Every structure is written in C-alpha cells, then in structure tokens.
Amino acid sequence: MLETDFFDKLLDDWADGLLYPESQIAVFNRIRDLPYAIMPDQTDPLRGPLNLLKEGRGDCTSKHFLLGILFERLGISVKYMSVPFLWDQQEFRYPDNLRELAESLPVSYHLACRALIGERWVLVDATWDIPLAAAGFPVNKEWDGLSDTLLGVVPTLVIPPEEEESVSEIVHESADERPELHRKVRRQYTPEDFARRKEFDEEFGLWLDEIRRGNRREE
Template sequence: MIVRYKKPYIMSGNTFYSSLLQEWTKGLLKKESLISVFTHIRDIPYAIVPDWNESEDIIRRMITENKGWCGPKHQLLSWMLEQLGFMTRYRYIPFRWQDQPIDYPESITILFPELPSSVHLCLEVFLTGEWKLIDATWDPLLKRAGFPVNTWDGVSDTIPAVCKITHEPNLTQISHDNQEVRITFVRRFNAWLESIREEEKV
C-alpha cells in the first residue's frame, strides 16, 4: 500500500525538534546548516520498524532510539529545511528490493520471488530556482555493502536510494501470504544491516 505522508505539522512549536535543529545548526551559515541537517539525519542507522504505532510520534522515537527508515527520516528533513526557509515536497519512487544492485545474503534472496513491491520516500527541495532531489536514506556504514550512501554539498541533487521500477505495479494489492513474506524480509534485512555495521566497526 502506498502511504501518502503528510507534512509533519505536529512538530511546529515543539521544543524537542526546535532544540534539535538549533543544536545541529548553531553557528553555521545557511548552506552549512543544510549540509549539517542532512548529514545528521542520513547518519541515523537505517532500519524498518513496522511495530511502531502510526498514532505515536515516530519521528521523535527515531531520534531517541537512533534508527529509522526513509519515511520518518525525510519527514524530519522536510520540516527542518522548511524551518531554514526552503520549500520542500515529497518524492515517491516505486521499487522492488530484488532489483537493487546489492549483494544480498541467501537468507534474503530466497524471499524475493514472493516479496511485494514497495514505495520509497525521499525529498525535493527548491534551491537556486529549481527542485533538487535529496535522499538521506542510507547511513555511511552500509557503503561497504554497496548501498548508495549520499554526501550532500547543500546545492546539487543526490542520487535516489533505490532504482525505480520501469512500470508501477498494483501496489495496493498485497496478499496475506505476501505480507508474511514482507515481515520476514524486514526482520532478516534489519539483522543483516546490523551485521554489516558491526563488521565495519572492527
């Protein structure tokens, strides 16, 4: 199912987020602030956490637990960039995990035949008179495994975190069986990413 994220208006006036923004941009010029905000959010370890309740403040939970996926990452990035005076809009990219140029372990690839398609959320920000694609999805320790980790200069486009599929499938129809496969995939994928980070730290 495609989740149409709303702009995180609940953060307006929230001292938690305002203090966080101030911490990440204190003493910096506008361009440096953009880069700092992007980098801090990108560096949050990527993890899909389906157990988080949609009714709770998952963006705050992402910060306090130091993990999160493309949705809350780019919601927070959107809010912070707008606080810095820039217009943003969400960009949705339909994709399949099995189409990504990643050397997955066999425990994951065996799930691909039944794994449903997904939708990636990233961001566009209006800079120098045009919309730029900004993607802060993958944290740096995943680079060794082939994930496209972005470094942003505060001006240019970054590359999307995923390769778009050439035709958008019917993403609203997910069978119960496929949903079980998705849950298994998420569990194994998160565990694999953690193992990559641990190897990188050694």
C-alpha cells in the same frame, strides 16, 4: 515540550550558527547517520520523526519527514517523492537467503525529498547510513548542499493503486499525502505478502547490523 519547540531546539543543536548551505548539510548528515531500520511505527508525518529520534534508527519515511520538517525551518521549501521499487532489483550485495526472500516481495514505495534550493527542486536522499556502502548501498557520503544526491533505490515503473497510468515517481506536495499511498498499497497485500515482508524485514535488519559490526572491526 510542544513538538514545534522540540524541532526548533533540535535544529539549534544540529545547525546553530551555520550559514547556507552548511546548515542544510549539517541537518542532512545527522539524519543520514541515523542507522537505517525498517520501523512500522514511523509512517506518520509527525509521530514518525519523533519515534525515529527516540529509537535512534529509522527508515526512509521517517528520515525524510524529519528532513522536511527541519529544512522548512531553514526556509527551504520541500516536496516529497514516493518512488516504486522492487527489493530484488537493488544492487545491494545480499546474502543468498535475503536474495531469495527479496524475489518474492511485491512493489514497495521509497520516500525521498525534493528541496527548493536556489531555483531548482533538488533531490535529497538521506536514507542509507555510511557503513552500508560496504555492501553496495547507494550512500550519499558527501553532499554539497546544492546538487542532487543519489536516489536511495533503483526505481521501477508501476501503475499505482487506483491510478490508470504507470509512473516511476509520485510527488506529494505535503507529507500528509504519503500515508494515504501507504494505506492504499498495503490494502493490496495478501496475507502471504505480509508474512513474506515480515520475514524479509527481520532478516534485512539483522544483515544491516552485521555490516555495521564488520565495519567497526575493520576500523
């Protein structure tokens, strides 16, 4: 099946018969509810969403590439926004070992969307799945389909690679612009940065699964 047919069928499954704004709410909820996980194979604008759906979990990049694909099929124009942030400046209730690892990490770039709803570019962030709210993650539990959501991270001000001025948000007119930023950022990483990030990613994933198991036990 061609990717175009696949995404059309997916939209039919998730939002068939729903009208505006319930259609975009349904799409948002399905993507938000996919468990967040840092996945290195999901950075491509097309293969990323396909891998996200195949694996049943993914990160902010693949989630928002998928959201953009489906929103555009609903007739909603989308831009992408890369937001610089530091893992140790987030308000998550980290365990001590992760807090220590986070303090050693360089700047990362979160991805979210801006969707043209009505006459306004609305912030739409489907990053964190609902169980993570128990550990202080800014989960968007109920979106009305019209208003700004919470941003998934606390941003920081940085000078991006090969730029001259500091920013707190980089707007991409299309999804294809995001991978180049990803490559530029990673070219600045040292071997030590890569090693620390790998350790953090693994421990972070284990912690998120612990949070979800704890929520299931309480239900």
